[in-house]
Amino acid sequence: MIDDSLSILSVSRLSKRYAGGHCALDAVDLDVRKGEIFALLGPNGAGKTTLINIVCGIVTATEGQVSVAGFDISRDFRKARSMIGLVPQELFIEGFETVSATVAFSRGLFGLAPNPSRVEQILRDLSLWDKRNSPMMALSGGMKRRVMIAKALAHEPRILFLDEPTAGVDVDLRRDMWALVRGLRDNGVTIILTTHYIEEAEEMADRIGIINRGCIVLVEDKDRLMKRMGKRQLTIQLHRPLASLPAALSERGLTLTESGDALVYTFDSQRDRSGIADIFRSLADNGIDFGDLTTTESSLEEIFVSLVRAP
Ligand SMILES: Nc1ncnc2c1ncn2[C@@H]1O[C@H](COP(=O)(O)OP(=O)(O)O)[C@@H](O)[C@H]1O
Ligand SMILES: [Mg+2]
Numbered sequence: 001m002i003d004d005s006l007s008i009l010s011v012s013r014l015s016k017r018y019a020g021g022h023c024a025l026d027a028v029d030l031d032v033r034k035g036e037i038f039a040l041l042g043p044n045g046a047g048k049t050t051l052i053n054i055v056c057g058i059v060t061a062t063e064g065q066v067s068v069a070g071f072d073i074s075r076d077f078r079k080a081r082s083m084i085g086l087v088p089q090e091l092f093i094e095g096f097e098t099v100s101a102t103v104a105f106s107r108g109l110f111g112l113a114p115n116p117s118r119v120e121q122i123l124r125d126l127s128l129w130d131k132r133n134s135p136m137m138a139l140s141g142g143m144k145r146r147v148m149i150a151k152a153l154a155h156e157p158r159i160l161f162l163d164e165p166t167a168g169v170d171v172d173l174r175r176d177m178w179a180l181v182r183g184l185r186d187n188g189v190t191i192i193l194t195t196h197y198i199e200e201a202e203e204m205a206d207r208i209g210i211i212n213r214g215c216i217v218l219v220e221d222k223d224r225l226m227k228r229m230g231k232r233q234l235t236i237q238l239h240r241p242l243a244s245l246p247a248a249l250s251e252r253g254l255t256l257t258e259s260g261d262a263l264v265y266t267f268d269s270q271r272d273r274s275g276i277a278d279i280f281r282s283l284a285d286n287g288i289d290f291g292d293l294t295t296t297e298s299s300l301e302e303i304f305v306s307l308v309r310a311p
Pocket of ligand 2: 048049050089163164
């Protein structure tokens, strides 16, 4: 259960049908907790950008509610929007502007008074201070992305949306971005990032939401998901079906399949397998003959693929 007082973004029954009838979001419910890194993972076309764009007021929802730090985006749009920084999927660059002017201007867009020391702090935090007087067009791709983040932070938002922050970015820069995002979270900013890279969600997120065809199919703590992913299952095919499971076997964590013709043992693949030797001893002690043994292992990749597979 989510404690409402900890939720900074609350999305309820949110739907979007674009003109032409395409349903990009279908009654999405989602809560993001204050101070977390939440990764919204999904294939291209799943509805990630649509969701972000609705929250940021760029796209209008067909149905549903969104509130940001308690402000409803339709009733209190300006207050809600002031809480949010957005780094969009497509970067917009004003080539001749300097880095510091670009960031300072963005602050002004939110009606905030100029605050050079705040802008300096942001530029220093993002290792852009040395580049403050460079025109945007003189920067490398990685630096431009940093400026986009600086711009999004200029009005001191409490939530930062990063829409596909590392799409098409090389590995080194991707790692830099991850470190940078963690630093922001450590400064108290809630981070919501979208990605279609499983690896990125795995690396960065406190929680992972999986979206497919406009529906949220899973929201789970990353560590819990990884633990689940680390599970292996051993299936022991029996020569003669059992009507019930002997107590000695159920104590060892075995379960009997519904048809009674196989035993299943789920174990943690990280841990040693000493339990398995004990199980075989118990089977012998109970006079249970078995045939085929199979083991299966689930990975996040498999979980993801099975969840987003076309019906
Ligand atoms: N302006 C638009 N008009 C019509 N359809 C759109 C528009 N924007 C996005 N879509 C469609 O909505 C679906 C979700 O798109 P999008 O939110 O961009 O997905 P994602 O960011 O997960 O790749 C896609 O099928 C896309 O083609
Ligand atoms: Mg997108």
